[in-house]
Amino acid sequence: DAGVIQSPRHEVTEMGQEVTLRCKPISGHDYLFWYRQTMMRGLELLIYFNNNVPIDDSGMPEDRFSAKMPNASFSTLKIQPSEPRDSAVYFCASVQGRYGYTFGSGTRLTVV
């Protein structure tokens, strides 16, 4: 089992550019969560999916953020256009059953 795979591990981009973060969850897990981690705000829930359907996106900070889960094995988080304040570590977590979380290693995003 390769666990939850996130790509890229690091991303440096210029302000205004589009950024796409990717997540491959563990097969058979029925929930997928996207979290953002910053020094100032800690870990914040952005959005989560159940069986590929977005359930709660109330944590998405602005319309510049969007997330999709086209199938059970792939999810993306897109920021367009990116801003320096979006710099953070973005985690994807795949969940099985009741709170059976497995976190990915995260994508460290730097917007300059």
Add this chain to the structure above:
Amino acid sequence: AQSVTQPDIHITVSEGASLELRCNYSYGATPYLFWYVQSPGQGLQLLLKYFSGDTLVQGIKGFEAEFKRSQSSFNLRKPSVHWSDAAEYFCAVGATGTASKLTFGTGTRLQVTL
């Protein structure tokens, strides 16, 4: 809505000393409680969890935590800290509903001196 407070941002202990990391939660019913550890550049790893039953919970790496309803606390303890325990520790609370949505505290960074 649930919330978690970790009052200590940073703690330093000597190797071999005991450790207690504090966590207080706010939730209207009996919560699900968790402790996670994060090493630099890594994701979060579950140390232990409390759903119900015995209020003293044993976890991995020699950690334990005690649920105290009267104090709304779920403090993490370890009798003897090892240098490899240096990391960031997060307490989290989950609602007793169908969605496994976690709310995290702001974390406590543990430094271990030799």
